[in-house]
Amino acid sequence: MKKVFARHESALLALLIVELIYFTIAGRRFASADNISNIVRHSVEIGLLALVMTPIILTGGIDLSVGSTLGLSAVIFGKLWRDAGLPPAIAGCGAIFAGGICGLLNGALITKLRLPPLIVTLGTFSLYRGLAEALTRGVDAFTNFPDSFLFLGSGGIGPLPTQAWILVAVAIGIWLIVHRTILGRSFRAIGFAPEGARYAGIPVERRLIFVYTLAGLIAGLAALTYSARLGTAKADAGFGYELLAITAVVLGGASIFGGVGSVHGTLLGVAALAVLNNGLTRVPAVMNIASELSGVLTGALLIVALSLGALPKQLAAWRARRQISGHSN
Amino acid sequence: MKKNFREFSVLAALLLLLALMAVFTPNFFDPQPLLSRMTAAAPRLILACGVALVIIARQIDISIGSLFAVCGTCAGLMAAAKLPLALAMFASLATGALAGVINGALVAGLGLPSIVVTLATMVTMRETLRLAQQGVFINLPPAAQWFSLPMRTGQFAICAIALAILVALSVVMRHVAVGRFIYAVGSDAEAARLAGIRPRIVTFGVFVLMGALAGLAAVLNMVQSPQVDPNTGRGMELEAIAAAVVGGVSVSGGRGKLWGVFVGLLLLVCIGPALTYAGVKPHWERAIQGVIIVLAVVAEGLRNRKVAGV
Numbered sequence: 326m327k328k329v330f331a332r333h334e335s336a337l338l339a340l341l342i343v344e345l346i347y348f349t350i351a352g353r354r355f356a357s358a359d360n361i362s363n364i365v366r367h368s369v370e371i372g373l374l375a376l377v378m379t380p381i382i383l384t385g386g387i388d389l390s391v392g393s394t395l396g397l398s399a400v401i402f403g404k405l406w407r408d409a410g411l412p413p414a415i416a417g418c419g420a421i422f423a424g425g426i427c428g429l430l431n432g433a434l435i436t437k438l439r440l441p442p443l444i445v446t447l448g449t450f451s452l453y454r455g456l457a458e459a460l461t462r463g464v465d466a467f468t469n470f471p472d473s474f475l476f477l478g479s480g481g482i483g484p485l486p487t488q489a490w491i492l493v494a495v496a497i498g499i500w501l502i503v504h505r506t507i508l509g510r511s512f513r514a515i516g517f518a519p520e521g522a523r524y525a526g527i528p529v530e531r532r533l534i535f536v537y538t539l540a541g542l543i544a545g546l547a548a549l550t551y552s553a554r555l556g557t558a559k560a561d562a563g564f565g566y567e568l569l570a571i572t573a574v575v576l577g578g579a580s581i582f583g584g585v586g587s588v589h590g591t592l593l594g595v596a597a598l599a600v601l602n603n604g605l606t607r608v609p610a611v612m613n614i615a616s617e618l619s620g621v622l623t624g625a626l627l628i629v630a631l632s633l634g635a636l637p638k639q640l641a642a643w644r645a646r647r648q649i650s651g652h653s654n
Numbered sequence: 655m656k657k658n659f660r661e662f663s664v665l666a667a668l669l670l671l672l673a674l675m676a677v678f679t680p681n682f683f684d685p686q687p688l689l690s691r692m693t694a695a696a697p698r699l700i701l702a703c704g705v706a707l708v709i710i711a712r713q714i715d716i717s718i719g720s721l722f723a724v725c726g727t728c729a730g731l732m733a734a735a736k737l738p739l740a741l742a743m744f745a746s747l748a749t750g751a752l753a754g755v756i757n758g759a760l761v762a763g764l765g766l767p768s769i770v771v772t773l774a775t776m777v778t779m780r781e782t783l784r785l786a787q788q789g790v791f792i793n794l795p796p797a798a799q800w801f802s803l804p805m806r807t808g809q810f811a812i813c814a815i816a817l818a819i820l821v822a823l824s825v826v827m828r829h830v831a832v833g834r835f836i837y838a839v840g841s842d843a844e845a846a847r848l849a850g851i852r853p854r855i856v857t858f859g860v861f862v863l864m865g866a867l868a869g870l871a872a873v874l875n876m877v878q879s880p881q882v883d884p885n886t887g888r889g890m891e892l893e894a895i896a897a898a899v900v901g902g903v904s905v906s907g908g909r910g911k912l913w914g915v916f917v918g919l920l921l922l923v924c925i926g927p928a929l930t931y932a933g934v935k936p937h938w939e940r941a942i943q944g945v946i947i948v949l950a951v952v953a954e955g956l957r958n959r960k961v962a963g964v
Binding site: 387389434437438439440441443444445447448449450451452453454455456458459461462463464565568571572575581582614617618620621623624625627628631632635636638639 | 771775776895906947
């Protein structure tokens with residue numbers, strides 16, 4: 326299993342290097358310090374969501390509502406700050422808390438009612454986005470944030486953009502949880518065999534509630550960096566981000582069936598997507614269609630990564646079947 | 655009655671809603687606006703029926719909104735090029751079926767989870783369409799309107815086609831072996847295999863049928879307006895899934911009736927105007943739709959718990 330891991334991640338690293346070389350040659354001013362800091366700045370939200378999606382996918386689950394949670398948290402932040410007159414720091418805590426509640430609701434529905442995560446989060450995907458639209462009457466946008474808050478989105482500390490430090494901190498935290506604690510191992514155990522994990526004494530329900538709540542909290546945090554980066558909080562914040570986060574995790578070598586995956590793989594996946602997305606806007610030939618093209622390529626990349634992941638298993642099954650029929654002849 | 659409790663309770667909710675509307679806003683039942691509303695809902699009914707079959711087979715397809723837009727654009731371009739409408743219709747169905755083949759091959763052939771596969775095809779199709787069409791509307795020739803029939807007849811024709819699909823699929827699901835196979839595969843694929851059914855072929859077929867139905871729905875939608883909007887269909891997959899789930903189709907597969915889906919869709923279609931009449935602002939519509947989906951899911955969860963005896 327270790328070997329498969331290493332192979333997958335080196336393939337992804339190779340893809341990333343090819344992207345970097347290609348865009349450095351073909352793109353205009355791609356490899357400038359400004360642009361690199363720009364890439365990092367723009368990948369923080371996707372990175373945060375992908376990081377918390379990793380434990381969820383490890384347990385064999387999925388969360389389609391993270392993008393909507395981000396949108397709802399952004400709107401709640403705006404409401405608390407502008408309409409309730411709270412200072413940004415407290416409003417920010419409120420947004421993170423709201424995200425946590427969203428995640429907790431997902432986790433509670435999934436575990437207490439024993440429903441598939443897919444259908445629960447598909448429902449809350451629509452619910453949270455709908456609430457965000459309702460709270461802003463569909464058109465309202467929160468702007469004119471104070472400079473101290475905007476610093477989070479456009480300032481820098483040391484060599485990195487401000488929000489990148491948050492990503493680094495969360496990445497280290499999640500990496501330690503997933504790869505260095507018993508808690509992290511229990512996610513894999515649940516992903517491999519939920520019943521087996523239960524018999525082994527793992528409190529499966531509590532673990533699942535934990536990963537979904539964590540996803541909600543971090544989505545709330547991502548809502549803050551998103552609003553600070555764009556200088557505006559609207560109901561459509563983070564639309565479609567769930568797909569990018571899932572793509573990054575699957576590209577990073579996690580099995581969508583659970584049990585297999587790594588946090589460093591996810592980070593490589595995020596980097597590959599972010600570089601692709603930014604690089605295309607720097608290549609003169611496709612500059613005008615960069616956003617569409619990067620969408621097509623992201624979707625196609627996800628399909629290819631999934632197929633390559635599943636193909637060996639299918640081939641092995643097919644060979645085994647042929648062998649059995651060969652013996653019986 | 656007890657067996658189909660879920661369907662009958664949704665039917666009761668619909669009748670109650672209609673009764674309230676009859677008392678408070680009788681003009682809801684004026685024939686012409688009602689017919690227009692039903693015509694507008696006809697493509698949704700077809701999508702909901704298709705996605706109900708997919709869910710009964712224990713899969714999901716969230717690419718149908720994008721597919722709906724791709725098929726509509728395809729048919730629209732052909733109609734705008736003055737090709738016969740029948741040809742445009744065929745092209746739309748074929749495009750849909752082809753996308754269904756891709757989804758089905760990835761799900762049934764490679765054994766990948768349908769949610770991730772259709773999430774990927776959803777975004778790939780949507781972005782490809784954006785790339786090709788750049789958001790430009792297609793102007794349709796007047797001949798394409800209402801199948802070149804007078805408007806009223808055209809509206810009746812569209813409703814009749816949608817209802818015919820509903821009835822045909824209900825009969826197949828209930829009385830034809832293939833329909834029973836879909837239930838069997840959805841409730842237990844391994845048991846179905848041991849009983850001599852080939853689950854992969856059934857799953858594949860359901861996705862292809864879903865694609866073709868999305869193509870048909872796109873044509874029924876296209877003939878209703880003088881333009882084709884390439885951005886159409888966003889969120890339509892959720893509406894269809896909501897109709898199916900509200901109508902009693904079990905998200906864990908193997909259970910559901912198409913007449914329940916029909917009632918579920920009518921409930922969702924009527925609730926928008928009902929809320930408007932009741933003075934609720936339209937920006938709440940999506941949130942209320944979300945609440946309804948979550949409630950339907952919770953209802954199913956509670957039912958499962960009761961069945962499991964926990």
